Amino acid sequence: MKILITIYGDDIAPRFDQTREALIAQADGGSLIAEPRIILLPGTSGEELCGHIIKENMSHVVCGGIEDVHFQYLAWKKIKVIDGVIGPYQEALDALLADRLQPWSVLPGAVHS
Amino acid sequence: MEMPDKQTTDTRGPAGYDTASLIDAVPHGVMLLDTRQRVITLNRFLEALIGYNRDEVTGVKGEYVIRGRLKGDGGSLNKILAARDHMAVEGDIISQSRKRTPVRFNVSPLKSLSGKIQGAILVLEDISLLKDLGDKVHGFSGKDRIIGHSLKMQEIFELIPIAARTDTTVLVTGETGTGKDLVAEAIHRASKRSLHPFIKVNCGALPESLLESELFGHVRGAFTGADKDKPGMFRLAHGGTIFLTEIGDLPLALQVKLLTVLDDKEFFPVGGSKKEKIDVRIIAATHRNLDERVRAGQFREDLYYRLNVLRIHIPPLRDRADDIRLLLDHFLGTFKKSLNKNIKGFSDETLRLLSSYPFPGNVRELRNIVEYTVNICPGGTILPEHLPGLAAAEPRAAAHFPAAMALHPGQQSTSGPAQSPVPEPGGWGEMERAMILEALANSGGNRTRAAESLGWSRSKLWRKIKQHQLE
Numbered sequence: 136m137k138i139l140i141t142i143y144g145d146d147i148a149p150r151f152d153q154t155r156e157a158l159i160a161q162a163d164g165g166s167l168i169a170e171p172r173i174i175l176l177p178g179t180s181g182e183e184l185c186g187h188i189i190k191e192n193m194s195h196v197v198c199g200g201i202e203d204v205h206f207q208y209l210a211w212k213k214i215k216v217i218d219g220v221i222g223p224y225q226e227a228l229d230a231l232l233a234d235r236l237q238p239w240s241v242l243p244g245a246v247h248s
Numbered sequence: 249m250e251m252p253d254k255q256t257t258d259t260r261g262p263a264g265y266d267t268a269s270l271i272d273a274v275p276h277g278v279m280l281l282d283t284r285q286r287v288i289t290l291n292r293f294l295e296a297l298i299g300y301n302r303d304e305v306t307g308v309k310g311e312y313v314i315r316g317r318l319k320g321d322g323g324s325l326n327k328i329l330a331a332r333d334h335m336a337v338e339g340d341i342i343s344q345s346r347k348r349t350p351v352r353f354n355v356s357p358l359k360s361l362s363g364k365i366q367g368a369i370l371v372l373e374d375i376s377l378l379k380d381l382g383d384k385v386h387g388f389s390g391k392d393r394i395i396g397h398s399l400k401m402q403e404i405f406e407l408i409p410i411a412a413r414t415d416t417t418v419l420v421t422g423e424t425g426t427g428k429d430l431v432a433e434a435i436h437r438a439s440k441r442s443l444h445p446f447i448k449v450n451c452g453a454l455p456e457s458l459l460e461s462e463l464f465g466h467v468r469g470a471f472t473g474a475d476k477d478k479p480g481m482f483r484l485a486h487g488g489t490i491f492l493t494e495i496g497d498l499p500l501a502l503q504v505k506l507l508t509v510l511d512d513k514e515f516f517p518v519g520g521s522k523k524e525k526i527d528v529r530i531i532a533a534t535h536r537n538l539d540e541r542v543r544a545g546q547f548r549e550d551l552y553y554r555l556n557v558l559r560i561h562i563p564p565l566r567d568r569a570d571d572i573r574l575l576l577d578h579f580l581g582t583f584k585k586s587l588n589k590n591i592k593g594f595s596d597e598t599l600r601l602l603s604s605y606p607f608p609g610n611v612r613e614l615r616n617i618v619e620y621t622v623n624i625c626p627g628g629t630i631l632p633e634h635l636p637g638l639a640a641a642e643p644r645a646a647a648h649f650p651a652a653m654a655l656h657p658g659q660q661s662t663s664g665p666a667q668s669p670v671p672e673p674g675g676w677g678e679m680e681r682a683m684i685l686e687a688l689a690n691s692g693g694n695r696t697r698a699a700e701s702l703g704w705s706r707s708k709l710w711r712k713i714k715q716h717q718l719e
Contacts, residue, residue: 149315149325150342200315200342203715218346219299221312237475239299246307247286 136162138231139188141198142173142224146245151201151218152181158224159191165232181205188214197227197236221245268302275443275487277351277372280358281310283365285329294372296445296484299344301477310370315342316353328355329368338375350375394430395578395611398568404431407560412438417510419495419555420533422562425612425693428533429493431560436489441529444488447481452497453710460502461518470519480517482509482526489529495555496536496547503548510554530555565607565614572603575611579618580630589622594630601632609693616693616718620685636689681716684709688718 138161141147141154148154160171176184185205188196189212196209196216209216220227222242230236268289271278277294279287287310290302298313305313309326316325318339328335334356343349354371394401411418412435420428429448436446454462457471465480482490492498498506509515514525532555541547565572576594584591594602598621607613617636625634683702691697699709712718 146309146312149312150317153317199312201346202342202348203346203711206346207711207715219344221300221305221308237473241300241304241308245309245312247284 136195137191137193138162138195138197138228139191139193140196140224140227141184145223145225147197147199147220147222147224147227149199149221151184151198151205153179154184154198155179157184157187158228159193160228162232165234167232171228185209195231197224197231274371276374277370279310279314279370279372281329281368281370283367285310285326285368287313288367292484292486293445295479296447297343297349297372297374298341301479304476314370314372316340316351318353325353328353329370331355331368332357332365341372394427394434395575396568396571397574398571400563400568401571404560404562407558408434409438411435411558411560414558415529416558417529417555418531418557419538419559420531420562421538421559422533422535423564423608423610424535424695425610426562426564427611428535428562429491431562432489432491432531432533435531436491436529439489439529441488445485446489446491447485448491448493449481450493450710451502452494453707456499456502459499460505463502464505464515464517465520465524466518467520470517474519477517482515482528483524485528486526487528489531492530492532494534494536495532496534496538496541498547500546500548503551507548507551507554510551565610569603572607572614573599575614576602576618579615580622583619583622587622589625590627591622591625592629595632598630598632598635601635607692609688609691613689613693616685616688619718620682620689623682623685636686680712681718684712684716684718 138159140158140160141151142156142158143149143154148156155176156173157176158171158173160167161169176187181202182205185208188209193214196214196218197220198216198218199220201216201218206216206218217231217236217238219239220236220242221240222245226242226244227236227240230240230242267280268291271280271289271291272293274291275293277297278291279294280289282288287302287305287308289306290313295301298315300313310329311325314325316339318325318328318337325339328337334354336352336354338350338352340348340350352373352375354373356369356371357365358367358369360366394405396402396404408431418432418435420431422428432448433446436442449463451459461470461474461478461480463480463482465478465483466474468474468477492506505515509526510530513527514523516523538547538552538556542549542552565575576599580591580593583589602617609616620636621630621634625631684698687698687701688695691701695709695713696706699706702709704712
């Protein structure tokens, strides 16, 4: 499983097409097999990010809001997109590895009292 | 308004009234934020736009919930949410249907009686109708977007304001592609509910179990996978209009539930024990013959009579042939502008062929054919060879599509996804769009047959049509 999570500070980036940073992780059987790395993206563009996702052979993408044209394109390329997620990216990664991350989730770490 | 010091879901304002019901009355998206730009509450309109319940996003950073981008430098939304003066800035958001929606962000600080800033109020105006004036045939207000000079269409234009003046349930009938959606939306836009949501639900697109949840919502735990409460379309349409298309395909069990809503203005969400009251105007549409379905026991007679209070029947295009030329010119003007093509018009022979064509897919098929020809025609005059097969009534000319179009859309390229180039912005989209148009044109607007010819499921074709704004 090769995972890309769009990030903004410590959290999931609100928008796919405004992402400047992404976390890339590799996992097998619910566990990471290498240290995740963070990449900086040269610009903010949904098309460029899609290209990067394809080029890096991602199998899963976790993101905030994503336009349908990008969502459908990635789905067409058989990439599982879990969108509308709000909260800390580490929490999202843990939930994904435990196979309990759902689209449109508001993770507990996103809520502050 | 004194804001609570601590983040809570108790949003009572002074004089004892409930802040939530106050902001629910505003026909735009409204969000109240604390001094750290975190959500205190939001209104139903915004819930419908962004796809989150107010309860689940209380305490979350506002910019994460709104998913907004400012016009111009595309800067972060947070810089205006933290503003200490009123600001009105245009931009866009990603809605719950993954659509980039142009909006105007209006932000004002909220101050206590002593003048201390205690938070902010964000009012989100959906300005997509203003932005899409040039190329949006659907979703535009008023009869001006429904084209027709024939006597039969004049009768419909007279009925629309009559229907708009009341809250009576309306049944719009007509063959597929006749513009039932446009009539429904025109009624809503002309009514007193125009500032409230217009929610469309296709009753034939989802299996019964999903459709019930889609319409009436569900509570957490109602079924496997229901890990949170979800408002249904009836709740999201509160104050406005719900448009139920393909009502003839509504399963019998849900027909009973709909009858209850029509009679009592209330319903139980799936798995819920508490009734929800709603104030919604219902417009239904179908291409099916409901009389026959009642006789066949597939549609309830009592529901049929409840829906059939005010009926608007849109005639097929073949019964208003004098509108064909008007429609051809209208869509030619629209598409040559949006596709930036230098096209003078149709040749006489092309017009003869089109005028004698029966358009079984009605206006939608006519529109698709014009869009196809404008795409294919290199410039100048549209000739018969630019028409898709059925409309030309002769063997189609050699395809003008690039070689990549020969690939079935469900196939991966043989080089594998890792090496497939990402198309230039618009490149792959344009190819797919042209494929869909051709399939629709060849099937006479019949989406089932078009989906089969593309090797797609009907629901996939429906999503693609929405994606490419081909409705």
